[in-house]
Amino acid sequence: MASRFLIYSKHFGLTGRPFSLVPDPNFMFWSAVHSRAYAMLEYGLATFAPITVITGEIGAGKTTLIRHLLRASPPDLRIGLVSNAHGARGQLMHWVLSSLNQDVEGWHPYVHRFRQFEAFLRSEKAAGRHTLLIFDEAQNLSEIMLEELRCLSNINCENDELLQIMLVGQPELNQIITRPRMLQFAQRVSAQFHLSGMTSSDAVADYIAHRLKVAGTTREIFSPEACELVFAASRGVPRVINQICDYALVYAFAEDSTVVGPDLVRQVIADRKIQSLTSSPTPDR
Structure with a gap:
């Protein structure tokens, strides 16, 4: 090429x-639709939305937006990027910890990994940072994994905002979220935008x-x-x-x-x- x-x-x-064809934030072009999509990302972060969802067609520029966000992120935001995660319940925690450069060597039960993750979030909070998990190609996540993410968002409480989750994926992601059995997950989505082509x-x-x-x-x-x-x-x-x-x-x-x-x-x-x-x-x- x-x-x-x-x-x-x-x-x-x-x-x-x-x-x-390689996503490159150096070439970022702020069309009206891309500006709106990025504004929604910023809105989700500013309002501490538990879950933000950005969808768009293949090649619409979703990954480029995320790479720009990674480049422009403030020092008080710790970001873990998970791309193409797959697997069953429990394996998601491995992807999450790995994205945050945490130790995932050896086998440990889910409860141990969850406690490891919660301790990490609290240590970041004590250092003046909160954590954002970004899942790219999130349409590949199963309903079980999405439900696990919803449960992770329960770590936040009224006076302790530790974790935000951002899902970026193809339009099928919206179809998954709107299924009747995904109602509890959908209720956690506080910021959402669909990125179309330039008009x-x-x-x-x-x-x-x-x-x-x-x-x-x-x-x-x-x-x-x-x-x-x-x-x-x-x-x-x-x-x-x-x-x-x-x-x-x-x-x-x-x-x-x-x-x-x-x-x-x-x-x-x-x-x-x-x-x-x-x-x-x-x-x-």
Whole structure:
């Protein structure tokens, strides 16, 4: 993948790869929907929401938001990040302790691990910090594991706020939470937002220009017509935009062109078998 950047970097005067698929907070673009999603994260933290839920389609930018949060977190916040946790009851505690760099060597009963976790939270509180657990790809958590998280939130009491939980996942996570048997869990969710794609071609054009600027150029490489097509094909989802634009730069380089026009974008969409949509994306909720 990196070789594509090496191919076209000098041709376009770039010092970095503008459309990598790897989440990178250095390229964070604050579209209206991403600003709202991040505001909800901050709201959840500020109000000490027991559980915050952020959902979005694949490639909508959820992980990039979380990485920005990790980078910008204040010193009085201790964060444990758990990605792709799986397993049955009791195994979740292993993931949690490991994310906080706590000792998980050897086998210990659940009660021991729970006491270890509670002691950690109280030691952080005594040091002037509270703890945030972030679960990325949280749609993979089973109902049993979600119920275990709800029970962990019981550690907090009226005068002792020790733990916050943040779940970040695909739309299926909302479907799980709204099941009748998950009512107790849903009642603990105090902050929630669904991250959609960008909802206008202007926003997508600004996104493309922003990433090119971060990568070293302010020159307009993608024509307005090309940006319109990228928007229609991607529904404003950043990962799909990056896929189209990365290949479009390769195609433009191959044709010795310094501008990406609509014909090149059409060719990328056809070759990559990306379904172009004429309807506008669904507004964020």
